[in-house]
Amino acid sequence: MRAYPYPRLAGAVTARVTAVRLRGSGDSREKLDSKAYSVVEQVVALGMAERDDWQTARLALTATVPAREIETKGHWSDLAVVAVLTEGATNARTVARLAPDAEGGRDWVGEIEFDRDHHLDRASLTVHVVATVDGIEGRIIGSTDQEWMVDMSADAPLRDRRLDVSTVSFTRGAEWLRSFRDAPWVVDTSGRLPTVHLNSDFEGLVALVEGQGSKVESVVGEMLLAQMCADVWTAVFHTAVGDLEIEDDGTPLFPPDWRGAVLREMLPDIVPGRSDEDALREVYIRRIGEGSWASLQPRIQYAAARRAEVPQALAGTVRDIERLDQETQA
Numbered sequence: 001m002r003a004y005p006y007p008r009l010a011g012a013v014t015a016r017v018t019a020v021r022l023r024g025s026g027d028s029r030e031k032l033d034s035k036a037y038s039v040v041e042q043v044v045a046l047g048m049a050e051r052d053d054w055q056t057a058r059l060a061l062t063a064t065v066p067a068r069e070i071e072t073k074g075h076w077s078d079l080a081v082v083a084v085l086t087e088g089a090t091n092a093r094t095v096a097r098l099a100p101d102a103e104g105g106r107d108w109v110g111e112i113e114f115d116r117d118h119h120l121d122r123a124s125l126t127v128h129v130v131a132t133v134d135g136i137e138g139r140i141i142g143s144t145d146q147e148w149m150v151d152m153s154a155d156a157p158l159r160d161r162r163l164d165v166s167t168v169s170f171t172r173g174a175e176w177l178r179s180f181r182d183a184p185w186v187v188d189t190s191g192r193l194p195t196v197h198l199n200s201d202f203e204g205l206v207a208l209v210e211g212q213g214s215k216v217e218s219v220v221g222e223m224l225l226a227q228m229c230a231d232v233w234t235a236v237f238h239t240a241v242g243d244l245e246i247e248d249d250g251t252p253l254f255p256p257d258w259r260g261a262v263l264r265e266m267l268p269d270i271v272p273g274r275s276d277e278d279a280l281r282e283v284y285i286r287r288i289g290e291g292s293w294a295s296l297q298p299r300i301q302y303a304a305a306r307r308a309e310v311p312q313a314l315a316g317t318v319r320d321i322e323r324l325d326q327e328t329q330a
Contacts, residue, residue: 006133007075009142011066012256015083015127016264017044017148018062022054030054035309038157039261040193040236042146044125045154058113059150063098063127064254064264065142067106076131076141081108085150087123094118098127106277116152123150145256159193167206170199185228187235193258194236196228219320226313233304236262241287244280251277252284269303270296 016039020032036048046057063081070076081098098110112125125148133139149159168174170181177197180186184202188195200206208221209228240259244252254260254276264276271279286293305311 006136006139007073007141009066009069009129011069011142012254012260013063013065013127013129013142013144014254014256014260015061015063015125015144015148016042016261017059017125019060020044020046021058021060022046022049022051023056023058024051024054033309034307036157039265040232040258041157041159042148042258042261043154043157043159044148044150045157046151047153047155048157054116056113056115057150058111059125060111061096061098061109061127062101062264063108063144064106064260065108065129076133076139078132078137080130081127082130083110083112083125083127085112085114085123085125087119087121089120090118092118092123119150119152121152123152124148125150165196165198165209167198167200169201170197171201173197184224185231187232189235189239194232194239196232215324216321219317219324223313223317226308226310229308230301230304230310233262233266233307234300237266237300237304241283244284246284252280254280265307266300266303269306270299 017037020036022030022032024030030049030051032046032048036046037044044059046054061083063083065081070079083096083098085094086092092114094112094114096110096112098108101107101109114123127144128140129142131139131141133141151157168177170177170183177186181199181201183199184205185196185198188197198206198209204217205224208217208224210221236259240255240263243259244255246252254263263280267274267276267279267283271282274282282291283296285291286296
């Protein structure tokens, strides 16, 4: 563990990408779908753009800092939050300063823009909290534990550049899976990142998910993937809420890893019109029995379906089936 000769933040600094916009020739612009970035994997996949002639990319960011610690300890002044995008292959470095979202709040927001020509493969995005400490300016007092990856060509926001899906026989696999032998898949949130276990005992399921087979099977496969993604969002939300750190005054804290990012993504749909902190407190209170936990379940399902874009997938599936029926009858 690295030691510093000055006081640093003990609380976690987190960051998430909230929007991605590309600019091409003639100042034409494209806002990428939310599927282009993952708060779980913490990856932006710019290869999902509908155009390949984009010249610059602009990422909207929200960083969360431990504001209460900063206020109570008083070690630091002239606070600044900066986002830094670097790539070793090209020695590129872009810095952007974020601004407080509200007076005395935990969130800092802003945008970082970079040129495509300055990057080759993957860039790392880190957020630092900088302050004056003991009269010395520019001290880094906190940083995000895990950087975001910005992939210039990937068509899926995956850190390991592969789907985190494990295909296994539930009847012959691990003992804990055998009780789920009738399920097409289960989501395991016990590891560093959530994993989907796909049941190979379901005849034809793997081929559907992998997009193999006929046009009809491909259409059904897209719907299955959307539902699988919704199940992942639901599972990780419940995992995150079920393992919160609680302060002495009973205030629940956002986890510093992907669980915290998932909560911040989903809470606006689950407890609308409230700040992230108030929404988390409301969800926590209901979960421990001081309110109706059951009444929140439809909101959780709705938030998960929105993030997985189930409505769009369902609408697309209906349209594709209708089109295929018309082609068959013609």
